[in-house]
Amino acid sequence: MLELQNIDVFYGNIQALHDISITIRQGEIVTLIGANGAGKSTTLMTISGILPPRHGRVIFLNQQISGLMPDRIVQLGISQVPEGRHIFPALTVSENLDLGAFLRRDHAAIADDKAWLYGLFPILEKRRQQPGGTLSGGEQQMLAIARALMARPKLLLLDEPSMGLAPLITKQIFEILLKLNKEHQTTIFLVEQNANLALRIAHRAYVLENGRVVLQGDAAVLRDNPVVQKAYLGM
Amino acid sequence: MEYFIELLFSGLTRGSIYALIALGYTMVYGIIGLINFAHGEMYMIGAFTGLIVAEILLIYQFPLPAVFVLTALAAVIWSSAYGFTVERIAYRPLRKAPRLAPLISAIGMSIFLQNYVQLVQTADFLPFPSLIPEFAFLEPYAGIIGSTDAAILVVSLIAMLLLSVMVKWTRIGKAMRATAQDQKMALLVGVNVDRIISFTFILGSGLAAIGGVLIASHVGQINVFIGFIAGIKAFTAAVLGGIGSIPGAVLGSYVLGLTESLTTGYVSSDYEDVFAFALLVLILIFRPSGLLGKASVDKV
């Protein structure tokens, strides 16, 4: 479904990604793990078209998307929960959600989705008319996830969704992700520091180190890999 | 009392004049946080284009309403084109630059455009034909409000209403607000940020051009420096109302215009600007985000 082919990305003169190749198949949950600064967020931003790769291509549904404007990429069905949440601070919770569905025109279905998400995150419904910027950290994280879901993406990119969430909510969100994946065939690409959790729900995983893919394979296999266990699972 | 009403209307006229320019200021500021010092030049260019077109049409003896409509149209088209081009050349390359770089670029653009028009046209004052006919029904009140005053008042209110509705309710308005707050995230929800910013400049410049034609026909003369002076006042008005807020820009303009006219009326026109600026300072001390502005949300 999504294919990164030999991607190199630079910040000015500093190279952040070296020859990255990643494949995600329809209906999969794939996770990307790696230490701080390994280049995980950079990878997601490259897929979304915010950062242009200097070499290599990104293919989505048999179409090259590297070089397209970000709004075109969203339109093709890729949406992202970015690192740091990026809530529109002065817009209300409800308006933030509406913007998630910015490119959709099916008003009735949008309203349904909104109701569904309010059901999933009751606190958001309570805070409906509050400016997004005044929410607590965890509430913002929920909003960011809900906003991405409002786009009904074919491929959902998540950058550390569990950051700042209470354990109960984290669990709940991962259940939602599984459900989306099973029932709606949403493909998910997950970046997560909580590698334990990520490897548990993912089908496959990639490990990134200093901008290079160093390991890849079945999530279950990687979870038993001693290197991974030591470096990322804290065992 | 009659005197007060007279002053009230002259304040409203002045306020509406500021409002026509302030609206564009506030929109551009709202979307990219730039004090666009070149915005006043869009107004000036609108007025010059308007003068050129109006003169030609008048020479060919078009009827006055047609002259007015075509003049305004041409002014809007070219001012918008300038607004669009200026953004592309002077501001877009600076999107990610330090905050003050685009401000300096805007000051440079303002100087450039003034001198450009001076060079290709003239530095002299030029008479601007009166494009708005004397409305018969206003004649009894001519001592208080003229037909041009009325036209300016009405147009500024309509512009404010349309813009507010647009920003609050339409898709493009939503996209503008999203872009204003977080460009990266706006991209990630599928907003074409470049296009939205261009659109804002086009809209703001077009409004300024309508202002240019109306105001020039009210004042009866133009030169290349009108943009700068009016720009500073309009900017003040926009901040007073709460920068980024569309009703705020209009309210701020009225407050400014009224302060000036009442100061002139009851104190002295020597100090109209002193009072206006002092009021601005006072209001901002008690409402640090202007009359209708929202305090910026900064969750700790």
Place this chain on the structure above:
Amino acid sequence: MFPLLTVNKLSMDFGGIRAIDKFNMRINAGEIVALIGPNGAGKTTFFNCLTGIYQPTDGELLWTLPNRSSRTLNGLKPHRITEQGLARTFQNIRLFRSMTVLENVMIGRHCRTATTILGAVLRPPSVTREEKETIEISFALLERVGLADVAHERADNLPYGAQRRLEIARALATEPLLLLLDEPAAGMNPQEGQELEALIRSINNDQIAVLLIEHDMQLVMRLADHIFVLEYGRLIAEGAPEKIRNDPAVIRAYLGEEGIHHA
């Protein structure tokens, strides 16, 4: 053991929302205390009240130093509170982004140094000495959090985890008696979390009390001497980790049925 900080019936309203509701707590000198609770419970808001960024709607904050009488923190400006010996980190990292790592820490020394404008211009020996001391202390702190080798990097070029540690070093530079940490482990992987744990312990060994907001329960359970649990601004439980772990109200509101073991 004496109470360093006593909070009496603290309340905080935002418009219609009551973010903190008659909250009572006590922190003893040298303790590690954790504050946990669901998202939006009011934990960060509590920090903000404590450090003077918000004025609480109601209630009292009492600060007691050894061998001195208590004084209230209510109404003090944030910088006065820092002078009293409270220092904090932020949930959303707030470093001085374009300054170097070292300069960030040096700024923490501001309230413990005295150079005036005139002194800065004339640079008498006392100022030179103070400046030298500031640099030394700051370097030492950077070494302690493992950032000495990036001392001259711009702060915002650091990876996330390093930025969190820098915030801690910066807070330590103000010589606090109570260190407030708002989700220090967020965005860190388990490995880094363990390093952080060691760091917090070593800070605590210097008789600095720590008040910790954190959603990583393993970390909290291992570190905290005492835990307070907030829900909707109200205290729903307090006590030793063992007690909290099995408290039904806490499980319902926060930990979830299966607890943390399977998370």
Place this chain on the structure above:
Amino acid sequence: MITRHDLRHAGLTGLWFMFLTFPLVVIKINPIEHTVHWRWSNMVWIGVVSFLASLTIRLVQGRRRTGENEKQQSLLQTSVRQFDLLRRPAFFRAALITSSVLLISFPLFFSSYQVNILTTALMYVVLGLGLNIVVGMAGLLDLGYVAFYAVGAYTYALLHLHFNLGFWMVLPIGGLLGALFGLLLGFPVLRLRGDYLAIVTLAFGQIVRLILENWSEFSKGPSGIANIARPGLFGLTLSPEATITYLYYLMIGLVGLTVFVVNRLQNSRIGRAWQALREDEIACQAMGIDKTKIKLSAFALGATWAGMAGVFFAAKTTFVNPASFTFIESAIILCIVVLGGMGSIAGVMVGALILILLPEYLRAVADYRMLAFGAILVVMMIVRPQGLIAPKRRTYTLPSTHNPVNSSDVPASDR
């Protein structure tokens, strides 16, 4: 290599500019005689020039390899980057010595006219460095800086007029009054942020000017105050040329003092606090910095230099009137600071020299002078948005261990 794509792009650009400039550049009406004059040849020129310009820019920038937004280094950018040479300590020292020698010997080789112009430019160095404290270091956008300059100038003018006080007496008074007014402005704007602060400072600048203009009993209004004494030199009377040279060296002295003080402040507890304030107000307070005190001190200190420069200005022109203190003046000083490089002392100096000398020497292209000036401002910002000489972070060495953490020993003044 010029591709067809480039040509097409340049062609479209040319067409666009022909359309854009059509009414203003082609048509000239005479609204009195009601005649129209068509200047079609101008349109051709615009088309050709913008076509070529667009093509050149595209070629210079090089074609983008992939992606749309990738930042490419244009030739222009790399050439301007040569300014970074100043970072190298050896080069910096050499440049410093050469320029000092040049500056000091300047009056020996140049006419008094040139010396006079350079004195003006140096005055703007002082103004720029003062504003740099407020804008560059403390991050408070001040659009009314010229008000303090006016305060200084009128302090001297009035004290000289009424009490016949001399330059040397008034110089510190001007500085103090500047500081006082800085505080006066500082108090109300303490709560304001960002651009609201900017507009209030702009308003303040206007208010000061308007009062000077309208309160004739106090300030002599728009006709200004003439016949202000030049600085004395132990009671000697100097010839006009000698006076100019004398003023020049006084100015050099003032610049030296300013650089010394500003540099020391910048590398101190106070300077760091200003920068912290600029970066993050809330974190700054949480680190125990008294926001009020630090903000006010930045305003006051910045204004002090403007006050002194004002005294100097009055002494130099021997005439002051309100028209010298318009908003444009504030804008120019701001341009100096930003264009030179906010927070960088060397940058501000270079900025002042360029921006003040440029229009003087652009007189050669008389009609295009200000046009070029505006265009240069825009282009410089695009090519070098962080300023000509970006401030360099100070690196410290650990004094006790003789183990420099960063080997590049950058002179403190080049931050």
Place this chain on the structure above:
Amino acid sequence: TYAENTIKIGVTGAHQGDLASYGLPSLKATQLVVKDINSQGGINGVPIELLAEDDGCKPEVATNVATKLVAAGVKAVIGHVCSGPTKATLPIYRDANVVVISPAATTPNLSQDGTYQNFFRTIAADDAQARLQTDFTLQTLKAKKIAILHDKGDYGKGLAEYARTFIEQSKDAKVVLFEGVTPGAVDYSAVIQKIKRSNADAVLFGGYHPEASKIVGQMRQKRLTIPFVSDDGVKDATFLKVAGKDAEGVYATGPADVSNNPIAIMYRDKFRAAEGAEPGSFFDNAVAAALALTQAMIKAGTADADALIKALRTQKVATPFGDITFDDRGEPVGIGFFIYQVQNGRFVLVQ
């Protein structure tokens, strides 16, 4: 005898920008006169070299310009055009012993205390103009309540203040309003309502034509038809063009109508031939200044300041205004002001 092979004379004023229309005519006039002199062999055989400098009407620029001219060795300067720059630069010229003849600076206090022996002008000072305005308003228009407006500028406000003083001294009428309007403002209706309320029966305005035409226009819009009396900053062709119909009936003071003077005709024709346009403000004054200066140089036989000053004070020169001399303060004797009224789009002399 002259050491150098040319005599340098400076010409300054605003030569670019919005005020160029006040400065350029002087420059052209001086150039025409000097061309004539040089073609007749210069000053006793030495040609004159003109150094033109733009002061933009800004005092701080003007002092630079003055130093530049002094450094270049000029013996005399025709200029400056605006009062502010003139005031600012006179000390420089005095110290350098350079004679200054301004064709346009009208502030009275330039000459009155005798500080500047080197200063002359070929235009009457503002107090004379204000005197004429008030006399006219009081005696011919028989106004009893007078509103005085000015543009807050050096020139306009100075004039207005003299007018106020003269009216108050005369005791024939009252000043019911004295206010400055902000130049460049978009609307003057508030101040016009104020005039209306003051029941003034005439408006005196001190300032330049852009404000004047706006005020007159808006007075007419607000149906206020009392007489409008203004100054030579308004007696300008641009005023007629910009104000159009509204200009009808406006009074303005201005220098003598020189259209019958042969010297004036000669230089105006030369100007038209060279530029294809009508000469603008202060053209005749500058011709007079240039003629007075060159004649004095010829008479003195030297360009040294003292001799030159003496020659200027004693000679009688034929100028576009007729024969003029200078008094001890450098004021022209023989150049006065007259009242004009706009009738059918032209300024017509009022007897």
